[in-house]
Amino acid sequence: MNIAANPHVQADQTVYLKDYQKPSFLVESINLDIQVYDDHTVVESTLVMNRQTAGDLVLLGRDLELKSIVLNGKNLEVGQYQLDHEQLVITHAPDQVILNTQVVIHPESNTQLEGLYKAGGDLFVTQNEPEGFRKITFYPDRPDVLAEFTTRVEADKKFPVLLANGNLLETGTVGENRHFAIWQDPTKKPSYLFACVIGDLAVLKDHYTTSEGREVALEIYAIEKDIPKCHIAMEALKHSMRWDEEHYGRPYDLDNYMIVAVSQFNMGAMENKGLNIFNTSCVLADEEYTTDAAIMRVQSVIAHEYFHNWTGNRITCRDWFQLCLKEGLTVFRDQSFSEDLQSAAVQRIDDVAVLKAHQFPEDAGPLSHPPRPDHFVEINNFYTATVYEKGAEINRMMSTLLGKEKFRQGTDEYFHRYDGQAVTVEDWVNALSAGSGVDLSNFLTWYNQPGTPKLEAKGEYDEQNHVYRLSFKQSLKVHPKYPNLKAVPVPVALALFNAETGEQYTLHCQDLFVNEVQDGVYLFDQDTATIEFSNVTQKPVVSLLRNFSAPVNLDFDYSDDELAFLIEYETNGFNQWQASQTLLERILLKDHAVEPYIKAIKNTLPDLVKKDPLLASRLFDVPTEGYLGSRIDHDYKPEAIQEKRNSVLETLARELGAFWKETYLSLDPSLQNDFSQAMGERALKNIMLSMMARQGDDSVFDLAYTQYSQTKNMSERLGALRVLVWNDAPQAQNALDDFYRRYKDEALSLDQWFMVQAANPNATAETIKALTEHPDYDLGTPNRVRSVSGGLSNNPVNAWSFGVEHYIGLAEYFDEKNPILGSRLLQVLSRWYTLAEPQRGNVQNALKDLQPHVKSKNVKETLNSILSV
Ligand code: ARG
Ligand code: ZN
Numbered sequence: 123m124n125i126a127a128n129p130h131v132q133a134d135q136t137v138y139l140k141d142y143q144k145p146s147f148l149v150e151s152i153n154l155d156i157q158v159y160d161d162h163t164v165v166e167s168t169l170v171m172n173r174q175t176a177g178d179l180v181l182l183g184r185d186l187e188l189k190s191i192v193l194n195g196k197n198l199e200v201g202q203y204q205l206d207h208e209q210l211v212i213t214h215a216p217d218q219v220i221l222n223t224q225v226v227i228h229p230e231s232n233t234q235l236e237g238l239y240k241a242g243g244d245l246f247v248t249q250n251e252p253e254g255f256r257k258i259t260f261y262p263d264r265p266d267v268l269a270e271f272t273t274r275v276e277a278d279k280k281f282p283v284l285l286a287n288g289n290l291l292e293t294g295t296v297g298e299n300r301h302f303a304i305w306q307d308p309t310k311k312p313s314y315l316f317a318c319v320i321g322d323l324a325v326l327k328d329h330y331t332t333s334e335g336r337e338v339a340l341e342i343y344a345i346e347k348d349i350p351k352c353h354i355a356m357e358a359l360k361h362s363m364r365w366d367e368e369h370y371g372r373p374y375d376l377d378n379y380m381i382v383a384v385s386q387f388n389m390g391a392m393e394n395k396g397l398n399i400f401n402t403s404c405v406l407a408d409e410e411y412t413t414d415a416a417i418m419r420v421q422s423v424i425a426h427e428y429f430h431n432w433t434g435n436r437i438t439c440r441d442w443f444q445l446c447l448k449e450g451l452t453v454f455r456d457q458s459f460s461e462d463l464q465s466a467a468v469q470r471i472d473d474v475a476v477l478k479a480h481q482f483p484e485d486a487g488p489l490s491h492p493p494r495p496d497h498f499v500e501i502n503n504f505y506t507a508t509v510y511e512k513g514a515e516i517n518r519m520m521s522t523l524l525g526k527e528k529f530r531q532g533t534d535e536y537f538h539r540y541d542g543q544a545v546t547v548e549d550w551v552n553a554l555s556a557g558s559g560v561d562l563s564n565f566l567t568w569y570n571q572p573g574t575p576k577l578e579a580k581g582e583y584d585e586q587n588h589v590y591r592l593s594f595k596q597s598l599k600v601h602p603k604y605p606n607l608k609a610v611p612v613p614v615a616l617a618l619f620n621a622e623t624g625e626q627y628t629l630h631c632q633d634l635f636v637n638e639v640q641d642g643v644y645l646f647d648q649d650t651a652t653i654e655f656s657n658v659t660q661k662p663v664v665s666l667l668r669n670f671s672a673p674v675n676l677d678f679d680y681s682d683d684e685l686a687f688l689i690e691y692e693t694n695g696f697n698q699w700q701a702s703q704t705l706l707e708r709i710l711l712k713d714h715a716v717e718p719y720i721k722a723i724k725n726t727l728p729d730l731v732k733k734d735p736l737l738a739s740r741l742f743d744v745p746t747e748g749y750l751g752s753r754i755d756h757d758y759k760p761e762a763i764q765e766k767r768n769s770v771l772e773t774l775a776r777e778l779g780a781f782w783k784e785t786y787l788s789l790d791p792s793l794q795n796d797f798s799q800a801m802g803e804r805a806l807k808n809i810m811l812s813m814m815a816r817q818g819d820d821s822v823f824d825l826a827y828t829q830y831s832q833t834k835n836m837s838e839r840l841g842a843l844r845v846l847v848w849n850d851a852p853q854a855q856n857a858l859d860d861f862y863r864r865y866k867d868e869a870l871s872l873d874q875w876f877m878v879q880a881a882n883p884n885a886t887a888e889t890i891k892a893l894t895e896h897p898d899y900d901l902g903t904p905n906r907v908r909s910v911s912g913g914l915s916n917n918p919v920n921a922w923s924f925g926v927e928h929y930i931g932l933a934e935y936f937d938e939k940n941p942i943l944g945s946r947l948l949q950v951l952s953r954w955y956t957l958a959e960p961q962r963g964n965v966q967n968a969l970k971d972l973q974p975h976v977k978s979k980n981v982k983e984t985l986n987s988i989l990s991v
Contacts, residue, residue: 139443139496146177149269158277167259171219179215181260187226233939241386245321252501255313265439266544268310276302277320285319287395317394326352332373344383354407358421362428372432388942393430414801414837426456440544442501446493450513464798467695471740474670481507483752488991494569500979515673516568532557567610573598577674583661593652611647615671618662624691630656668694686718736802758956760918775816786810808841815849823851873909880913887924941978955991
């Protein structure tokens with residue numbers, strides 16, 4: 123490998139942010155000609171390039187069979203360029219270059235689902251982010267090279283649909299059996315946003331008129347029978363387009379917007395310019411076939427990919443270290459969109475639950491990295507909860523601090539400054555500061571440091587002077603690779619309640635962002651600080667981090683009764699939930715008494731169930747075994763956690779007695795017109811069933827079976843099936859067989875059938891074996907693989923015993939076949955070192971045994987990191 127030619131890549135394959143260099147050549151335009159045949163594909167490309175800085179002409183390419191290369195009209199012979207398995211280098215290239223290459227590739231046998239690949243029988247699609255384009259043609263495949271793309275796609279007429287980015291210029295036939303289409307994208311874009319689709323698909327059409335009066339044709343492509351399941355996505359798309367105009371002043375910029383649903387896809391979806399490609403799980407939505415949670419997810423992913431058009435596509439990343447520039451901002455935007463779609467409090471609860479269940483553990487273990495890392499081996503390993511979710515939290519903190527108006531001024535400035543450019547996290551924070559007039563530069567620290575800060579707070583009431591004092595201290599765990607950790611700015615949203623009356627105090631405190639208000643925000647940006655509230659007439663209960671105003675671990679010396687008080691009296695739904703989670707964590711992990719919690723639930727939930735069923739359903743959340751496990755750093759015994767959690771749940775089931783069944787019988791989601799209300803009632807019904815099962819009342823199985831058979835709604839059907847299967851009910855096998863018969867041709871529903879069985883707490887190694895040997899289990903479809911391995915990970919007791927072999931086996935199997943997937947599956951084991959012996963040693967040995975066998979950068983990097991604790 124010619125290392126000198128590309129100083130960006132070091133010999134040990136680690137890439138460093140500090141080594142960033144501008145590309146020596148920019149690409150003005152690229153003409154692509156892609157000819158798909160059954161057993162190979164020919165790609166011809168013509169690049170018009172201009173020199174920008176001194177240096178070699180470096181084109182990246184992987185798994186390409188080079189047939190010819192012509193530079194400014196002259197055929198290059200071997201020896202006039204250097205070629206290895208990563209790149210093609212031409213030294214002494216002239217300043218203006220027209221480069222034509224012809225390569226042969228093999229999408230029909232591409233199992234990595236990266237570049238151009240066959241996704242099932244009648245469909246070829248692309249996935250080029252981050253570095254897939256180099257598997258299609260030789261190209262400076264990096265996001266700071268923006269070019270105009272013209273694409274000709276040619277294939278057999280058995281594939282009637284030929285799509286690429288931009289506007290359709292021309293179609294025609296080639297001989298008898300083949301046809302072509304030529305597309306041109308008027309906007310310059312990096313290669314990772316290139317897409318094309320060749321297939322036999324049906325289409326749902328609609329249209330949208332932008333605030334500027336542009337008529338946009340909207341199209342969602344899917345296999346014929348799935349078209350009826352595309353309406354919710356289409357509505358969400360139109361809604362997103364309006365939302366971005368109203369909230370960010372960003373209208374759409376092309377005459378068409380296409381979405382293609384693909385059943386074999388590594389991730390959720392991809393924001394290719396004007397031609398999004400989606401995992402079917404993130405576009406198909408239908409109450410009969412998919413759950414309420416899946417429907418909510420579809421709407422948020424549709425919005426996410428649409429919002430990328432401005433935050434990601436028109437303004438893109440200078441290099442992949444800046445990934446969280448586009449992802450963190452776009453997740454923040456899609457979360458805000460979803461908050462407008464349903465209850466804002468519940469959306470926040472769900473988003474924070476994901477953050478705490480995935481990002482916090484990631485950031486506390488061997489895979490911890492800053493939202494903007496400063497080095498990596500394989501960038502695909504950095505599409506993480508930290509980059510996405512913690513990245514979103516950083517933007518949320520800045521927006522909380524600025525308020526709506528100033529935040530909008532800041533984003534306006536960002537779009538104004540950088541439209542059409544590839545930029546950095548610094549550029550974003552600078553524009554936001556300049557536009558809002560508030561210096562936010564210390565928020566850059568959040569982007570550059572790993573770890574979840576610990577926020578310790580203490581409250582002290584001065585009865586004589588009616589003063590309440592709050593003192594704060596922040597700290598971060600030492601990280602070997604990031605030694606110089608600094609204090610970060612922590613916006614603390616807070617409220618004070620009168621403990622006697624439950625009423626909220628007006629806040630009198632000079633240090634708050636806005637003074638004399640009920641909801642205050644204090645910006646804590648030192649190592650320690652103390653603030654004072656005056657006119658506090660009685661000892662207050664303070665509610666901290668309202669709406670989770672900062673992604674920190676809060677340590678406040680609440681009494682259990684104060685937490686119970688907040689469950690009852692806090693008016694912020696999120697913090698009500700937060701209080702119940704904190705209290706439950708103490709009960710479950712620190713053996714605190716369960717009574718204050720039960721009393722608060724009894725006082726709160728019966729009313730809330732009627733008023734706000736969706737929020738009520740979340741207030742019944744009991745932290746999962748997985749989450750509880752992630753809070754333990756050593757000597758972790760999954761069985762002990764399981765036992766404790768079950769016993770608390772049984773107490774709760776017993777203590778609320780007839781409440782469960784009475785509530786169950788009183789709910790009727792079919793009477794609710796509002797989707798959120800109905801969704802809340804469905805969630806509640808399923809909770810009630812599972813609590814009745816915990817009461818040991820066998821009649822629950824008849825209720826569940828009736829619910830299972832009579833409903834047309836997937837959330838109800840699946841909820842009932844889960845109760846039957848997980849409790850080994852006599853009706854369980856019947857229901858499972860029936861479910862299989864109903865949905866054997868509906869991949870997403872069938873995924874749920876696999877999932878329910880894999881997630882059964884009583885599942886054994888034999889259960890998993892039977893599922894993975896089932897004729898419908900398919901290693902070529904990541905959704906199906908994840909339905910079993912994701913289900914299994916629901917039960918840490920199982921995942922850490924017979925599951926270990928399952929995950930290691932998959933990592934080894936996918937190592938080269940689909941390294942992105944293999945690496946992700948292995949990450950499930952990243953907290954092995956917290957286990958108690960002998961389990962700890964067993965998993966460690968299994969991981970070490972795998973080490974000599976893995977070959978891909980993806981799996982290697984993950985395995986090495988995991989083992990490096
Ligand atoms: N940019 C896409 C999104 O967030 C994700 C693409 C990730 N792909 C990958 N191969 N890591 O919407
Ligand atoms: Zn994204």
